[in-house]
Amino acid sequence: MGTSCRILAVADPEDEAAAQGAVSAAVAEIRRLEGLLSTWIDGSEMSRLNAAPAGLPLEMSEESLTVLRASFEAYRETGGAFDITCKPLIELWREGAKENELPTTGAIEYTRELSQREHFEIRDSGVVKSQASARVDLGGVAKGYAIDRAIEVLQDAGLSGGLVDIGGDLRVFGKSPEGGSWPVQIRSPFTSEGVLATIAVTDAAVCTSGSYARFSEIEGQRYSHIIDPRTGMPADGLPSVTVVAPTAMRADIWATAISVLGNEGLEKLPEGFSARTVQGSALRMSGVTTPGFPPERN
Ligand code: AMP
Numbered sequence: 001m002g003t004s005c006r007i008l009a010v011a012d013p014e015d016e017a018a019a020q021g022a023v024s025a026a027v028a029e030i031r032r033l034e035g036l037l038s039t040w041i042d043g044s045e046m047s048r049l050n051a052a053p054a055g056l057p058l059e060m061s062e063e064s065l066t067v068l069r070a071s072f073e074a075y076r077e078t079g080g081a082f083d084i085t086c087k088p089l090i091e092l093w094r095e096g097a098k099e100n101e102l103p104t105t106g107a108i109e110y111t112r113e114l115s116q117r118e119h120f121e122i123r124d125s126g127v128v129k130s131q132a133s134a135r136v137d138l139g140g141v142a143k144g145y146a147i148d149r150a151i152e153v154l155q156d157a158g159l160s161g162g163l164v165d166i167g168g169d170l171r172v173f174g175k176s177p178e179g180g181s182w183p184v185q186i187r188s189p190f191t192s193e194g195v196l197a198t199i200a201v202t203d204a205a206v207c208t209s210g211s212y213a214r215f216s217e218i219e220g221q222r223y224s225h226i227i228d229p230r231t232g233m234p235a236d237g238l239p240s241v242t243v244v245a246p247t248a249m250r251a252d253i254w255a256t257a258i259s260v261l262g263n264e265g266l267e268k269l270p271e272g273f274s275a276r277t278v279q280g281s282a283l284r285m286s287g288v289t290t291p292g293f294p295p296e297r298n
C-alpha cells in the first residue's frame with residue numbers, strides 16, 4: 001500500500017510466543033489483502049476490474065466485494081462526495097502536478113465522464129462494468145479495511161490488547177501496554193513533526209485525512225490529493241479531518257468524505273462516530289470537534 005505499518009500486541013509474559021505468532025499472522029493478512037485490493041499491483045483483483053471490458057461479469061473475492069459494497073454505500077450516504085470511481089480524475093491531477101500545468105475545464109469534464117458510480121453493478125459474487133473506461137481507486141478505504149482484518153486476527157488470538165496502524169490510520173482494542181486506554185497522537189496539519197493533540201482511545205479506530213499528508217504543487221499552488229468528485233477539483237476546505245468510529249474502514253471512508261464536504265458534512269456522520277477538523281492556517285487555526293470525540297490526555 002506504499003506506506004509503513006505498525007502492529008502492537010499486549011499479552012502476559014508467558015504468552016509472548018503466541019503474541020509474536022499473532023503479529024506475524026496479522027502482517028500476512030495485510031499482505032494478502034494488499035494483493036487483492038491494491039491498484040498498484042498489476043495482477044490484483046482491483047487491477048483486473050479496472051482493466052475489464054464492459055459487459056463481462058468478473059468474479060471477485062468476498063473481501064473485494066465487501067470493500068466495494070461499503071464504498072458504494074458511502075457514495076450514497078455522502079451524496080457522491082466519497083467516490084472510489086474518480087480514479088481517472090485523480091490521475092489527471094497527478095499528471096498536472098508532474099507537468100506543473102493545471103488541467104483545463106474541458107479535460108476535467110471529459111475525464112469525469114470516463115468513470116462514474118453508475119458504471120459499476122455488483123451481482124451475487126461478481127462485478128460488471130457498463131463502460132470499459134470506468135476504474136476504481138481504493139486509496140481512501142483499503143487501509144481502513146486491512147486494519148480491521150488485522151485487528152480481527154489479533155483478537156482471535158486471545159490477546160488482552162492490540163493496535164494496528166497503517167500509514168497513520170489505526171484501530172485499537174482492549175488494554176494498552178500501560179493497562180488503560182490507548183494514547184493516540186493527532187498530527188498537526190501545518191508542521192511535519194508537530195502534534196496537535198494526544199487523545200485517549202478505547203476499542204475504536206482513528207483515521208485522519210488531510211492536505212498535510214500528501215499534496216501536490218501546480219504553478220506554485222498546493223492541491224490536495226483528495227478530489228471533489230462533484231466538481232472534479234481538488235478538495236480545498238479542511239487541512240485535516242480526524243474521524244473516530246467503531247471500524248477503521250468506516251473511519252477511513254468518513255475522514256476522506258468530510259475532507260470533501262467540509263464542516264457542513266459533519267451532520268451526516270453516522271450515529272456513534274465523532275470527528276475533529278482543522279481549518280485555517282498555522283497562524284490562524286480553528287476547527288470543529290463533535291460530541292463524543294475522545295478526551296485529550298496529557
Ligand atoms: P485518505 O488518505 O484516506 O483521505 O484517502 C485519500 C486517497 O483516496 C487519495 O489519495 C485517492 O487515492 C483517493 N480519493 C481521492 N479523492 C477521493 C474521493 N472523493 N472519494 C474516494 N476516494 C478518494
Ligand code: MG
Pocket residue numbers: 139140141207209251252253254255256
Ligand atoms: Mg480515507
